[in-house]
Amino acid sequence: MSTPFYVSPQQAMADRAEYARKGIARGRSVVVLQYTDGVLFVAENPSRALHKVSEIYDRIAFAAVGKYNEFENLRIGGVRYADLRGYTYDREDVTARGLANVYAQTLGTIFSSAAEKPYEVELIVAEVGNAPEDDQIYRLPHDGSIVDEHGSVAVGGNADQISSYLDQRHRDGMSLAEALRLAVESLSRDTNGGERTLTAEHLEVAVLDRTRPQKRKFKRILGRQLARLLDEHAAAEKEEGASGEGEGESSGPAGNGEDAAAGKDAAGTPEADGGETESGAAED
DSSP states (O other): OOOOOOOOHHHHHHHHHHHHHHHHHTSOOEEEEEETTEEEEEEEOOOSSSOSEEEEETTEEEEEEEOHHHHHHHHHHHHHHHHHHHHHSOGGGOOHHHHHHHHHHHHHHHHHOTTSOOOOEEEEEEEOOSSGGGOEEEEEOTTOOOEEEOSEEEESSSHHHHHHHHHHHOOTTOOHHHHHHHHHHHHTBOTTSOBOOOOGGGEEEEEEETTOSSSOOEEEEOHHHHHHHHHHHHHHHHHHHHHHHHHHHHTSGGGSHHHHHHTBOTTSOBOTTOOOOOOOOOOO
16 A cells, blocks of 8 residues: 655645635736725726625625635625624624624635635625724635735735835825726736726726715716716826926926026027926826
8 A cells, every 4th residue: 555645734735825826816906995985996807797896784895806606605605694693683783894704714714624625715895984994994815814904905916016006105085086096007007017008898896985875885886977087087197297297398498488588698599508498207
């Protein structure tokens, strides 16, 4: 009888983690941002039928990347947990923290089980509060750990690069249009440093809006409303470009009226060594 091949537990878990991370990295990214009136979800998702962002309960939403069939099973399980708990106790007893704990137990059990492969998914569970400081955002990697996030978070694809971009530019008190603009800019960046153009057809956008009078705060942003917000984004970029060019022109000697006048001699003819106009370029 041959001796079975031995693999240390540490190596087995490392291999399973590497397998899950590679599967998650193949998916398109999802960005979650806090803004002044709630929490914004933006996913690069050209499909109109297979959603990456969904409502779980009154104030709770769910976003995921990875294998669709796996995170869809988790979403359905979360909805059932929330409905049962809200019906048995009270609607206020359904919280993002409790749901994140349930997901963490499920993902941790699957990840540590040798009988099945780990789930190739990464989740975000968010809850909007009555004030910005009451908002809750939890990120759940494939191994079932829970990371409490604040401000902004990205998962899937080139999440590290996107998260770094968001950390440098996200601020408290952003409007919905500003937050959407930042999210689209971060998703538009390729791993090689280039930029792409993302239109409304490539995006799935939703919000948890604390200002809605209904108990259910989840709302998808579609059609004309999304196009209008993206048009505001494009107009803001043009304004930035125009302001950058204006600053560049004013920095040259010919951009100032007094300097231009001083560049002429007593006979009214311009000096031979007149300065050249500089043109500035606004960076995206």
